[in-house]
Amino acid sequence: MSYALSLGDTSLILAQRLGEWVGHAPALEEDLALANIGLDLLGQARYLLSYAAQLEGRGRSEDDLAFLRDPQDFLNLSLVEQPNGDFGQTIVRQFLIDAWQLELFERLQHSSEPKLAELAAKAIKETRYHFRFSSGWLVRLGDGTEESHQRVQTALDALWRFTHEMFVASPAELEVIALGIGPDPASLAAGWSSRVAEVLEEATLKKPADVAYSWHGKRGQHSEHLSRLLAEMQFMQRTYPGAKW
Amino acid sequence: MTTTPQNQWPLYEVFIRARSGLEHKHVGSIHATDATMAIEHARDVYTRRQEGVSIWVVRSADIVASDPSDADALFEPARDKVYRHPTFYDIPDEVKNL
Numbered sequence: 001m002s003y004a005l006s007l008g009d010t011s012l013i014l015a016q017r018l019g020e021w022v023g024h025a026p027a028l029e030e031d032l033a034l035a036n037i038g039l040d041l042l043g044q045a046r047y048l049l050s051y052a053a054q055l056e057g058r059g060r061s062e063d064d065l066a067f068l069r070d071p072q073d074f075l076n077l078s079l080v081e082q083p084n085g086d087f088g089q090t091i092v093r094q095f096l097i098d099a100w101q102l103e104l105f106e107r108l109q110h111s112s113e114p115k116l117a118e119l120a121a122k123a124i125k126e127t128r129y130h131f132r133f134s135s136g137w138l139v140r141l142g143d144g145t146e147e148s149h150q151r152v153q154t155a156l157d158a159l160w161r162f163t164h165e166m167f168v169a170s171p172a173e174l175e176v177i178a179l180g181i182g183p184d185p186a187s188l189a190a191g192w193s194s195r196v197a198e199v200l201e202e203a204t205l206k207k208p209a210d211v212a213y214s215w216h217g218k219r220g221q222h223s224e225h226l227s228r229l230l231a232e233m234q235f236m237q238r239t240y241p242g243a244k245w
Numbered sequence: 246m247t248t249t250p251q252n253q254w255p256l257y258e259v260f261i262r263a264r265s266g267l268e269h270k271h272v273g274s275i276h277a278t279d280a281t282m283a284i285e286h287a288r289d290v291y292t293r294r295q296e297g298v299s300i301w302v303v304r305s306a307d308i309v310a311s312d313p314s315d316a317d318a319l320f321e322p323a324r325d326k327v328y329r330h331p332t333f334y335d336i337p338d339e340v341k342n343l
Contacts, residue, residue: 027254027276028276029275029276029277029286029289029290032286032289032290032293033285033286033289036289036293129288132285133285136281136282136285140278140282
């Protein structure tokens, strides 16, 4: 259950972050593009949270899990809760996650757990498009003007330290590896690195140095950014419990 | 030919094919910096509700259009030539799709 929850939370929190761009993106078309990606991610989150709720078997729904859990119960990657920053920073964050999801869903498609395999088969098509979008923009900005290059390089340097977490197994991941349901996160690293390196080169960006691992979003340890994000996302359900459209 | 103002992305016209076998239809326009982005924007803006299976984009500036003030010269002469419409044939009842 924690595994499904962790994947679902990562998609959910990133969807919420992308939603923050609605009405603020640099162009109408980008506004729609970011919202579209957000909605794809939200679809993944709904599926995974429903599945997690079902596995838990305590009568909670996907909505209960999304709107009534506290920050320390969220198991998303620390990377996705990082603020949007400027458009370049959002693109960098999206790019790093897209590349990871590509590797993950590629492997998860062949999971012995049919629910996860089904999700991955659908999500990988969405993710291929997301990656195309984010890597296209990264190249455009990185290989663009002096200012755009500087901005995305700064964002890359700032966000790089959160990527290591993707490849270190959490207790939930160790469990699914043992059961043969999910891939060992460490095994995704090589594919991710070469995918990322290829685009960075084209974008004339420098790959930052790897830093020691110190982020534990997958274990429920979060930055204050997540609390603020959840405060906004959850306040309606918290203020008016059970309110429906 | 129209020029693109500074600080604004070029305009592209978008054509969508709704189903295989049908023709591409003009659905609107979007702004994009290049052709690749134009396709992505067209996808995000015009095919969100499963409207299509194929997209064409073309720089609006590359479209050559007829001049509205030439309308009389271009289209008026066709008006009194009804014999160009095949309306004088009897269609057999057996023919259903014509």
